[in-house]
Amino acid sequence: NAGVTQTPKFQVLKTGQSMTLQCAQDMNHEYMSWYRQDPGMGLRLIHYSVGAGITDQGEVPNGYNVSRSTTEDFPLRLLSAAPSQTSVYFCASSYPRVGGTEAFFGQGTRLTVV
Amino acid sequence: RKEVEQDPGPFNVPEGATVAFNCTYSNSASQSFFWYRQDCRKEPKLLMSVYSSGNEDGRFTAQLNRASQYISLLIRDSKLSDSATYLCVVSSYNNNDMRFGAGTRLTVKP
Numbered sequence: 001n002a003g004v005t006q007t008p009k010f011q012v013l014k015t016g017q018s019m020t021l022q023c024a025q026d027m028n029h030e031y032m033s034w035y036r037q038d039p040g041m042g043l044r045l046i047h048y049s050v051g052a053g054i055t056d057q058g059e060v061p062n063g064y065n066v067s068r069s070t071t072e073d074f075p076l077r078l079l080s081a082a083p084s085q086t087s088v089y090f091c092a093s094s095y096p097r098v099g100g101t102e103a104f105f106g107q108g109t110r111l112t113v114v
Numbered sequence: 115r116k117e118v119e120q121d122p123g124p125f126n127v128p129e130g131a132t133v134a135f136n137c138t139y140s141n142s143a144s145q146s147f148f149w150y151r152q153d154c155r156k157e158p159k160l161l162m163s164v165y166s167s168g169n170e171d172g173r174f175t176a177q178l179n180r181a182s183q184y185i186s187l188l189i190r191d192s193k194l195s196d197s198a199t200y201l202c203v204v205s206s207y208n209n210n211d212m213r214f215g216a217g218t219r220l221t222v223k224p
Contacts, residue, residue: 033212042118042201042214043158058211090157092212103212105157 002026006091006106013081013113021076021109023091029104031094032074033058034066036087037108043090049074081113117141120202120215128223131192135218137185137202144204144213147178149187152199152217161187161200192222 007022025032033048035058045058049068063085065077074093078085088110094103120137127133139147147164162169164176164185175188185202202215 035214040216042116042216043212044214045211048211102160102163105159107157108155 004106011111023074025093029093029095034076035090083113086113117213118215121218123218125220132190135187139204146205148203150201197222
C-alpha cells in the first residue's frame with residue numbers, strides 16, 4: 001500500500017528558484033496538509049486542505065502556495081526559494097471525524113536552499 | 115509561548131527502565147490529543163491517542179488532564195527499539211490544525 005507519497009526526497013535549490021513538492025495519497029482522505037520541521041521547533045503547519053478545491057493557511061504560509069484540484073494530490077509550491085526555507089517538509093493526510101483521527105505522513109523532502 | 119511544550123530531553127535510560135514524558139498545551143479549546151513517534155530521519159507515526167480517562171497500550175500509558183492542560187506518556191520496561199523522538203500533538207476536533215511539540219528524544223541503552 002502506497003499511503004502518502006512525497007517527491008522528491010532530496011532537493012537543493014539556489015536562492016530565488018521556484019519548485020513544486022509533490023504529495024499524493026491513495027487512501028481517499030479528505031484532509032491533507034503540509035508541515036515543515038526545523039531543529040528544536042517541532043512540525044509547523046504551512047497550508048492545509050479540507051477537500052478538493054479548498055485550501056487554507058496554517059502557521060507559516062508565507063513564501064508557499066498550494067492547490068487541491070483532486071482528492072489525491074496536494075502540491076506545495078515554493079515561489080522564490082530563500083535560505084530560511086531550508087527544512088524538512090512533510091505532507092500528511094487524514095480522514096476527519098469528531099475526536100480526531102490518525103494522520104499519515106509521507107517520508108519527507110529534505111530541502112536545502114543555498 | 116509555544117502552543118505545545120514538551121520536556122526538552124534528551125532522556126538516556128537503561129533497558130528495562132520506566133520513563134515518563136510530559137507535555138503542556140496552551141489552547142484550552144483543544145479537543146484531540148496524541149503521541150507520535152518519530153525515528154531518526156523518518157516521518158512521524160501515530161503511537162497512541164490520549165483520552166480523558168487515560169489509556170494503555172501494552173507498555174505505554176497515556177494520561178490527559180484537561181484542567182491543567184497536561185498530557186503524559188509513560189513507557190515501562192524500556193526496549194532498545196523504543197529509542198526515538200516522541201512528539202506531543204494537540205488539535206481541534208476535526209484534526210486540520212494539529213499542533214506539534216518540539217519532541218523529546220529518548221535513547222535506551224543496553
